[in-house]
Amino acid sequence: EADIYQTPRYLVIGTGKKITLECSQTMGHDKMYWYQQDPGMELHLIHYSYGVNSTEKGDLSSESTVSRIRTEHFPLTLESARPSHTSQYLCASSERENTEAFFGQGTRLTVV
């Protein structure tokens, strides 16, 4: 079992609300990632971080933002949720590039 945790597992929220998806890992990994997984299964990289105070946008444009104040914590925030944000969000971490990425169980977000 990987030591990477996401909360909440499921979230149903109204349009316009601000939400934060939590992701924590206890492996001391510098590299952390957020992927959005659409109903067709495809994984899209939306944010990544290579260490504290380092964040970059991924290949898929996203209205979300991230922060990396501590090594173990990489939260994702949506300032104003919309139905188009409904998706599964997966957090991952790795010790280095080009090594195994460990995934959390995901947060399934529904915006109504």
Added chain:
Amino acid sequence: GENVEQHPSTLSVQEGDSAVIKCTYSDSASNYFPWYKQELGKGPQLIIDIRSNVGEKKDQRIAVTLNKTAKHFSLHITETQPEDSAVYFCAASRSGYALNFGKGTSLLVTP
């Protein structure tokens, strides 16, 4: 950037048969090729990976082959079992970059 194509998108085999999933990549500088298995309600989990200096790697019933010249790599599962049913993702990356995933293959193993 890197583009990873994965085929087929769905695959149904009978228990005991072999399953093969194929991926191609576009960036010749990619040097790391992992395969992930995602079961329902869980995050993807690494099952095997291969680096560009190796042509083949095997772990019990699972094997991966890499053809750098053709820029394709394949996952082979032998003696399939119902518990092999899941979604499988290939991925590719180069040093300093995050993983790029294929679109996934939904494998169903019927008893």
